[in-house]
Amino acid sequence: MAEATQNIDALMAEERRYPPDPEFAAQANTPADFYDQDPDTFWEREGRERISWFKPFDTLKQWDRPYAKWYLGGKLNVCYNCVDRHVENGQGDKVAYHWEGEPADDRLDITYADLQSRVVRAANGFKQLGIGKGTKVCVYMGMIPEAPVTLLALARLGAPFTFVFGGFSADSLGGRIVDMGCEYLITQDAANRRGTASALKPIADEAMSKSPNLKSCLVVRRTGTEIDMTEGRDQWWHDVVDGQSDDASSCPCEEMDSEDMFFLMYSSGTTGKPKGIVHTTAGYLTGVSTTHHYVFDIKPETVYWCAADIGWITGHSYIVFGPLCNATTSVMYEGLPDFPDKDRWWEIIERYKVNVLYTAPTSIRTHMKWGAEYAERHDLSSLKVLGSVGEPINPEAWVWYRDTIGGGKTPVVDTWWQTETGMIMVTPTPGLTTLKPGSATQPFPGVMAAAYDEQGKAIPAGSGAGYMVIKEPWPAMFRGLYNDDDRFRETYWSRFPDAYLAGDGARVDEDGDFWLMGRIDDVMNVSGHRLSTIEVESALVDHPDVAQAAVVSRSDPTTGQAIVAYVTLRGDQQGSPEKLIELRDHVGKVIGPIAKPANIVFADTLPMTRSGKIMRRLLKDVAENRALGDTTTLADPAVVQEIKARADAEASKED
Numbered sequence: 001m002a003e004a005t006q007n008i009d010a011l012m013a014e015e016r017r018y019p020p021d022p023e024f025a026a027q028a029n030t031p032a033d034f035y036d037q038d039p040d041t042f043w044e045r046e047g048r049e050r051i052s053w054f055k056p057f058d059t060l061k062q063w064d065r066p067y068a069k070w071y072l073g074g075k076l077n078v079c080y081n082c083v084d085r086h087v088e089n090g091q092g093d094k095v096a097y098h099w100e101g102e103p104a105d106d107r108l109d110i111t112y113a114d115l116q117s118r119v120v121r122a123a124n125g126f127k128q129l130g131i132g133k134g135t136k137v138c139v140y141m142g143m144i145p146e147a148p149v150t151l152l153a154l155a156r157l158g159a160p161f162t163f164v165f166g167g168f169s170a171d172s173l174g175g176r177i178v179d180m181g182c183e184y185l186i187t188q189d190a191a192n193r194r195g196t197a198s199a200l201k202p203i204a205d206e207a208m209s210k211s212p213n214l215k216s217c218l219v220v221r222r223t224g225t226e227i228d229m230t231e232g233r234d235q236w237w238h239d240v241v242d243g244q245s246d247d248a249s250s251c252p253c254e255e256m257d258s259e260d261m262f263f264l265m266y267s268s269g270t271t272g273k274p275k276g277i278v279h280t281t282a283g284y285l286t287g288v289s290t291t292h293h294y295v296f297d298i299k300p301e302t303v304y305w306c307a308a309d310i311g312w313i314t315g316h317s318y319i320v321f322g323p324l325c326n327a328t329t330s331v332m333y334e335g336l337p338d339f340p341d342k343d344r345w346w347e348i349i350e351r352y353k354v355n356v357l358y359t360a361p362t363s364i365r366t367h368m369k370w371g372a373e374y375a376e377r378h379d380l381s382s383l384k385v386l387g388s389v390g391e392p393i394n395p396e397a398w399v400w401y402r403d404t405i406g407g408g409k410t411p412v413v414d415t416w417w418q419t420e421t422g423m424i425m426v427t428p429t430p431g432l433t434t435l436k437p438g439s440a441t442q443p444f445p446g447v448m449a450a451a452y453d454e455q456g457k458a459i460p461a462g463s464g465a466g467y468m469v470i471k472e473p474w475p476a477m478f479r480g481l482y483n484d485d486d487r488f489r490e491t492y493w494s495r496f497p498d499a500y501l502a503g504d505g506a507r508v509d510e511d512g513d514f515w516l517m518g519r520i521d522d523v524m525n526v527s528g529h530r531l532s533t534i535e536v537e538s539a540l541v542d543h544p545d546v547a548q549a550a551v552v553s554r555s556d557p558t559t560g561q562a563i564v565a566y567v568t569l570r571g572d573q574q575g576s577p578e579k580l581i582e583l584r585d586h587v588g589k590v591i592g593p594i595a596k597p598a599n600i601v602f603a604d605t606l607p608m609t610r611s612g613k614i615m616r617r618l619l620k621d622v623a624e625n626r627a628l629g630d631t632t633t634l635a636d637p638a639v640v641q642e643i644k645a646r647a648d649a650e651a652s653k654e655d
């Protein structure tokens with residue numbers, strides 16, 4: 001905590017203030033008394049008005065700590081709310097997605113009516129394969145139209161799913177398939193990545209070979225890359241789906257209970273094994289659609305772009321379910337921001353006259369590094385609101401975002417939330433909040449956030465940093481960890497008896513505004529992606545040459561944090577540049593390329609306490625190039641000095 005506090009002191013010196021623009025405020029979705037509402041009245045009203053129920057709920061919530069239930073007794077279907085009802089309400093011609101493929105000119109406007117046809121055909125195809133209410137399905141795809149179509153079709157059938165980010169390895173994918181007990185996998189041949197095809201199906205094949213419950217695999221042809229199809233198990237999407245009926249009545253939406261499991265999203269925790277975060281149906285949908293409406297000030301004509309990947313919670317909540325529930329027109333982009341050139345995003349914004357852009361600080365900092373000239377080539381005057389998510393945003397990036405991308409006029413909403421929270425929790429609303437670069441400002445109505453001290457008392461506003469906690473349940477709150485009640489209670493509910501422990505440090509200033517300071521546990525945040533130190537350590541020691549590994553993160557000007565690994569090799573092997581590449585690739589293979597360490601330092605031994613624990617704190621000091629902290633509990637203090645000398649020598653070589 002001490003170290004995070006040093007950073008926050010610098011941040012709190014930030015004195016720029018941006019009150020809402022009166023013209024914007026006058027047209028904003030938020031009423032003047034937005035923050036004065038009674039939470040239960042607010043969520044009751046949003047639940048009744050934002051969702052079309054097959055059967056209305058009779059009880060708003062039930063709180064049996066640590067388990068919450070919301071909208072009890074209600075029956076609904078997410079796909080009906082996101083697609084069918086908009087077509088029935090005469091919005092069939094409205095564009096749901098301006099889909100933009102990576103290859104230039106590969107574009108598709110998908111209206112709500114088109115989306116319904118595609119979803120109904122897919123759902124009929126899935127049914128033919130044997131997928132029905134309660135069947136568990138894994139989805140492993142990139143940003144292609146079939147990704148949202150698949151999720152909506154599964155929602156239509158009432159089949160719970162887990163969507164695995166396309167950058168994960170066979171081991172990571174297989175682990176999730178087995179943990180959830182998935183019987184089906186839906187994937188694609190390969191994904192477009194900077195002009196080349198990056199194969200997904202071979203990774204899926206390897207994952208499936210270790211997943212005994214898996215019955216069949218459906219494959220979308222995206223790139224035409226040659227892949228193996230296993231007879232009797234694998235089928236092409238176009239063979240199964242294309243010939244199906246697209247008449248909505250041929251595949252009615254299943255009636256689901258408010259509390260039926262909707263999906264699992266696996267996320268890194270503080271141990272090696274990712275945890276299956278459980279989201280249910282009605283609370284999740286209400287939470288994401290409500291926050292989407294107010295935080296981004298969504299109007300019927302808004303063109304909105306969340307430039308995340310559907311494989312993360314941000315994509316689930318704010319590319320698929322929130323925006324579609326609100327009948328919003330979104331942009332969805334398949335590729336990378338620098339293909340074919342570094343102005344691709346700005347070209348897309350100009351073409352579709354995008355009003356809202358939602359992205360991560362890492363992307364903003366990357367664009368800053370590339371230079372303003374790429375944005376200046378394009379007319380970005382359509383932008384009205386800019387959003388940030390996934391990591392703390394430094395004031396410099398915040399101001400660059402507002403000035404260079406937003407023309408010095410757009411509000412920037414820094415939204416703090418987590419896979420566990422399902423929805424945005426602490427955020428400005430652009431028509432009401434005075435913005436401060438670097439602060440996520442205010443809890444959303446009905447979110448009871450606080451910073452607790454060590455004793456579990458709320459730290460008074462303006463007087464120090466503490467543990468970010470939430471004291472009352474909220475609708476999109478996760479309903480536990482899949483098949484792991486013990487870990488759920490231990491991770492989130494054991495530190496304080498009366499509050500959810502988020503795992504972040506936070507400070508509340510004199511105005512009651514929140515400043516999030518990053519993780520205070522063994523979770524790293526690299527480019528807005530969550531990874532656990534122990535997961536990366538396990539991947540390293542899985543290599544036959546590695547005896548021991550310790551992983552920490554250091555600050556990085558672009559990616560927020562970067563991974564540094566300290567490794568001892570077996571026998572008398574010496575580290576070498578080739579070994580370094582080999583180990584990085586190995587981590588990439590075990591977890592996925594996002595987990596590759598930025599640096600690997602080879603050491604003869606790692607600093608251990610007398611009780612045999614690796615002293616990560618000291619390694620972090622080395623990684624951050626700081627003076628070494630207290631070494632008195634070390635078994636052999638010379639070890640860490642030796643590592644520091646090696647790390648310094650490496651660093652001077654790089655200079």
Ligand code: WTA
Nearest residue numbers: 389390391392414415416417418419516519
């Ligand atoms: C971090 C992503 C500071 C935080 C939606 C949290 C943030 C973790 C912010 C969750 C923000 C997310 N300011 N930190 N605006 N948003 N974080 O589960 O450490 O992938 O605990 O969810 O990201 O990451 P996750």
